[in-house]
Amino acid sequence: MGTLVLVATPIGNLGDLSPRAIEALQGAALICCEDTRRTGGLLSHFGIRGVRMAIANEHTENARVAEVLDLLAGGASVAVVTDAGTPGISDPGERLVVAAIAEGHTVSAVPGPSADVMALVISGLPSARYVMDGFLPRSGPERAVRLAEATTERRTVVLYEAPHRLVRTVTDLHALCGPARRIVLARELTKLHEEVWRGSLGEALAHVAEREPQGEYVIVLEGAPARTEPTDDDIRRGLERELAGGASKKSAVSTVADHLGVAKNRVYNLALTVTVAARQ
Numbered sequence: 001m002g003t004l005v006l007v008a009t010p011i012g013n014l015g016d017l018s019p020r021a022i023e024a025l026q027g028a029a030l031i032c033c034e035d036t037r038r039t040g041g042l043l044s045h046f047g048i049r050g051v052r053m054a055i056a057n058e059h060t061e062n063a064r065v066a067e068v069l070d071l072l073a074g075g076a077s078v079a080v081v082t083d084a085g086t087p088g089i090s091d092p093g094e095r096l097v098v099a100a101i102a103e104g105h106t107v108s109a110v111p112g113p114s115a116d117v118m119a120l121v122i123s124g125l126p127s128a129r130y131v132m133d134g135f136l137p138r139s140g141p142e143r144a145v146r147l148a149e150a151t152t153e154r155r156t157v158v159l160y161e162a163p164h165r166l167v168r169t170v171t172d173l174h175a176l177c178g179p180a181r182r183i184v185l186a187r188e189l190t191k192l193h194e195e196v197w198r199g200s201l202g203e204a205l206a207h208v209a210e211r212e213p214q215g216e217y218v219i220v221l222e223g224a225p226a227r228t229e230p231t232d233d234d235i236r237r238g239l240e241r242e243l244a245g246g247a248s249k250k251s252a253v254s255t256v257a258d259h260l261g262v263a264k265n266r267v268y269n270l271a272l273t274v275t276v277a278a279r280q
């Protein structure tokens with residue numbers, strides 16, 4: 001039986017590709033990657049030649065399964081890499097892993113760079129227990145639900161974010177958590193312009209407004225304080241957010257009551273005042 005090997009690659013600094021990663025890539029019958037030009041550049045930088053590459057990105061990973069399973073069944077080793085970092089972390093990899101396990105193949109990894117773990121451990125926020133929540137949905141009810149989950153989470157929360165959406169996300173986090181919660185913005189990790197900004201959400205709003213965010217970012221958010229009974233203001237803020245996102249009053253009441261764990265009639269009574277305020 002062959003082995004499927006997930007190989008972590010640099011998130012910026014080529015010096016982070018491990019000797020074992022080079023060995024795994026050189027010894028593979030096939031390297032599944034998101035972009036053959038990008039991975040080809042990495043391979044040639046390290047003098048890895050003659051290994052076939054095939055695209056397995058978010059659209060084609062499923063279609064690649066049969067070929068990968070055939071190679072594994074023939075006893076070959078197949079490597080999986082992504083454009084940067086650890087495969088399977090907000091990146092392709094998981095579907096190949098599931099398919100290989102289902103067929104009884106060995107699945108292994110060459111661990112290495114991952115922007116989420118690096119940001120977490122240098123954040124200065126509690127790192128023993130944390131939640132990696134990937135990218136937030138861009139809009140709609142799914143975003144509201146995930147924001148509510150992230151901001152009520154007691155453990156440290158790690159998020160990926162695109163630079164052009166950073167201001168919006170920091171603004172949403174501020175609206176939900178208030179100004180005091182600590183946040184860390186880890187930018188361009190392992191690269192020339194690596195920068196780690198630490199402060200409160202109130203300060204973060206000003207910081208991201210100072211200049212247009214550029215480069216790659218990881219957000220690390222302090223966990224929510226021990227749960228106390230939600231105040232009327234918490235409920236009003238939740239309702240305002242839901243209504244502004246286009247929810248009907250009925251669904252806003254239901255979502256907020258569920259998220260905050262409070263009685264629907266209490267939320268409903270407050271919703272009457274919020275709707276009036278929004279119309280004024």
Ligand code: SAM
Pocket residue numbers: 011012082084085086087088089090091113114115116159160161162186187188189190191216217218
């Ligand atoms: N699998 C990758 C990993 O293990 O880190 C993550 C892939 S995800 C598609 C890309 C996101 O990771 C970026 O939008 C950014 O949020 C984060 N990221 C990747 N490289 C980074 C870096 N050098 N500095 C900061 N964030 C980075």
